[in-house]
Amino acid sequence: MDPVETNNLTAVVETEEVLAPGQTYLSVSDHISDMVLEWPIGYRWAAGLLLALGLLFMLNLALGVVFTVGVGVWGINIPIGWGFAITNFVWWIGIGHAGTLISAFLLLMRQQWRTSINRFAEAMTIFAVACAGLFPLAHMGRPWLFYYLLPYPDTMGTWPQFRSPLVWDVFAVSTYLTVSLVFWYTGLLPDLATLRDRAKKRITKIIYGIVSLGWRGSAAHWSRYDMCALLLAGLSTPLVVSVHTVVSFDFTIGIIPGWHSTIFPPYFVAGAIYSGFAMVLTLAIPLRKYYHLEGFVTMKHLDFMAKVMLATGLVVAYSYVMETFMAFYSGNQYDRYMMVNRMTGPYAKVFWTLIFCNLVGPQLLWLRKFRLTPWLLFVVSLVVQTGMWLERFVIIITSLHRDFIPSSWGMFYPTRWDYMTFLGTLGLFFTLFYLFIRFLPMIAIHELRDLVHKKQEEAHAVSH
Amino acid sequence: MAEFVTPEQVVATAHSVRAEGYRHIDAYSPFAVEGLPEALGKQVGRKLSAIVLCGGLTGCCGGFFMCWWPNVIGYPLNIGGKPFNSWPAFIPITFELTILFSALSAVIGMIALNGLPMPYHPVFNAPNFDRASRDRFFLCIEASDPKFDLRETRDFLESFDPVEVTEVES
Numbered sequence: 001m002d003p004v005e006t007n008n009l010t011a012v013v014e015t016e017e018v019l020a021p022g023q024t025y026l027s028v029s030d031h032i033s034d035m036v037l038e039w040p041i042g043y044r045w046a047a048g049l050l051l052a053l054g055l056l057f058m059l060n061l062a063l064g065v066v067f068t069v070g071v072g073v074w075g076i077n078i079p080i081g082w083g084f085a086i087t088n089f090v091w092w093i094g095i096g097h098a099g100t101l102i103s104a105f106l107l108l109m110r111q112q113w114r115t116s117i118n119r120f121a122e123a124m125t126i127f128a129v130a131c132a133g134l135f136p137l138a139h140m141g142r143p144w145l146f147y148y149l150l151p152y153p154d155t156m157g158t159w160p161q162f163r164s165p166l167v168w169d170v171f172a173v174s175t176y177l178t179v180s181l182v183f184w185y186t187g188l189l190p191d192l193a194t195l196r197d198r199a200k201k202r203i204t205k206i207i208y209g210i211v212s213l214g215w216r217g218s219a220a221h222w223s224r225y226d227m228c229a230l231l232l233a234g235l236s237t238p239l240v241v242s243v244h245t246v247v248s249f250d251f252t253i254g255i256i257p258g259w260h261s262t263i264f265p266p267y268f269v270a271g272a273i274y275s276g277f278a279m280v281l282t283l284a285i286p287l288r289k290y291y292h293l294e295g296f297v298t299m300k301h302l303d304f305m306a307k308v309m310l311a312t313g314l315v316v317a318y319s320y321v322m323e324t325f326m327a328f329y330s331g332n333q334y335d336r337y338m339m340v341n342r343m344t345g346p347y348a349k350v351f352w353t354l355i356f357c358n359l360v361g362p363q364l365l366w367l368r369k370f371r372l373t374p375w376l377l378f379v380v381s382l383v384v385q386t387g388m389w390l391e392r393f394v395i396i397i398t399s400l401h402r403d404f405i406p407s408s409w410g411m412f413y414p415t416r417w418d419y420m421t422f423l424g425t426l427g428l429f430f431t432l433f434y435l436f437i438r439f440l441p442m443i444a445i446h447e448l449r450d451l452v453h454k455k456q457e458e459a460h461a462v463s464h
Numbered sequence: 465m466a467e468f469v470t471p472e473q474v475v476a477t478a479h480s481v482r483a484e485g486y487r488h489i490d491a492y493s494p495f496a497v498e499g500l501p502e503a504l505g506k507q508v509g510r511k512l513s514a515i516v517l518c519g520g521l522t523g524c525c526g527g528f529f530m531c532w533w534p535n536v537i538g539y540p541l542n543i544g545g546k547p548f549n550s551w552p553a554f555i556p557i558t559f560e561l562t563i564l565f566s567a568l569s570a571v572i573g574m575i576a577l578n579g580l581p582m583p584y585h586p587v588f589n590a591p592n593f594d595r596a597s598r599d600r601f602f603l604c605i606e607a608s609d610p611k612f613d614l615r616e617t618r619d620f621l622e623s624f625d626p627v628e629v630t631e632v633e634s
Contacts, residue, residue, distance in 0.1 A: 025598065025599035026598060157538065159539060167557070178567070179567040193597045194598060219491040219500045220490075223509065228512065228574035235567050450495040450496065453495065
């Protein structure tokens, strides 16, 4: 992590351009491939990985207990059958959506600012979806029967309930994980070839050689490659919207007040992009500082990401207002009570913290100073992520714990196993992410070269 | 094999080489260069589109069929008299499988049509070819080309002012 030497092109150059001036094909290729091949393992990276592995071990323990003893070790009961598990599931999937949006949607919109951030954002997506996928498995009462969800011809002639959003989830999340993985790997291919060509040790050359499939940069190959990338981007964009919509349907099919609402699909998708961009910022800001990437992930990127966060935050705020308004305007006593209970009931503190984190906090981003000061932006991104977790918690728990008939009301109190499972997934996520930044180029090198070329052409056109 | 510094050079050279009558040519670059496949006379793309379309249609029809058959033929359940072919409820799965199959066929199709994995190729023997994945652009005229002559082709390429012209053993 601490480089042995820094040439002057990696010196801190804070710029508001999309790419720091003075970069060439060689400088961008070498800086990023050096991070993988040349730089020594820093103590910061090792310490971070060790911490993440510790949390991963805790996850192992927590999941082991849940699988052997049962979901009763969590705080769930009747009426609150879904607690932290589904909160975490929706939170992690939501985080994943920003990565795909950056890779896919911004490619279709031909936005240059996606170039430096899309590789690690897409990696973030894959790791987030991997963490999310643990929860549907773990929260089952009989996890050894998980395969009942899969459509195979069984001896009883039965099939999964294809009309259920819980089964739609199985297909949506699996598709999302697979497509993200495949998109990410496709993007990596030429960069793995760069690493193969620059590797000094024979074993490193062989490993990168195998995974790069012998890519040699032939013109026809590039043409097909670009077409494939564009197709994948076009396919992934509706996928992002559909996956979180299907996740929101998990709630909307329920009849309880606060769940049975048509506002959920757009509300959830906006919330997903909101928390996702917050996570991208949480990752980007330390990465650019400790790996001297200020020339690649510039002030402009931070500015744009902050603006996207603000915009989606406003959509989420609008959704809250609308939800509240419709609850009262509907005249339905149960919907009205659901809202009153959120604001004044036993979980009121959680609710108002959520309102502060998601609505008030990000309004700071209207100020340019906040958008362009990395550590302030970092704090805001953490606040937003906390807020979004609390939002999922409030939606699930407050609607479940007090629904139609008071005799069926109850309370949910999280247990230590709830917390351990959640923090453990943070461990899984960061372990994977630390390994990623060590062994793979965290910025898309070939796309950066293309950006250098475009910038050179622009400069050429301006000077004529 | 001629090595160039800018993408414009390699595109211009490719045009001239093709105009001269060479056909077995290829170019190698560290990123996709606009206009290069056309300059080389290569038509790319229609097969991939067809593969992706077929994949998508397979996913769509297969997905819908997977939902439809058990609920209509295999094990229909009378739930309050609701229709067996509840097609709106089958849409999410159908959509997801369409995307999944299209994406997988795009990637596998692209890799397969590119002839990959191909861990060994003669061009890797070219000196300095590792620059092809970093910052240099290479144009290669293959010996299988009918117009190929070791001396003439070499002089011809030298006329375009490359960094270097080398011979590559296959």
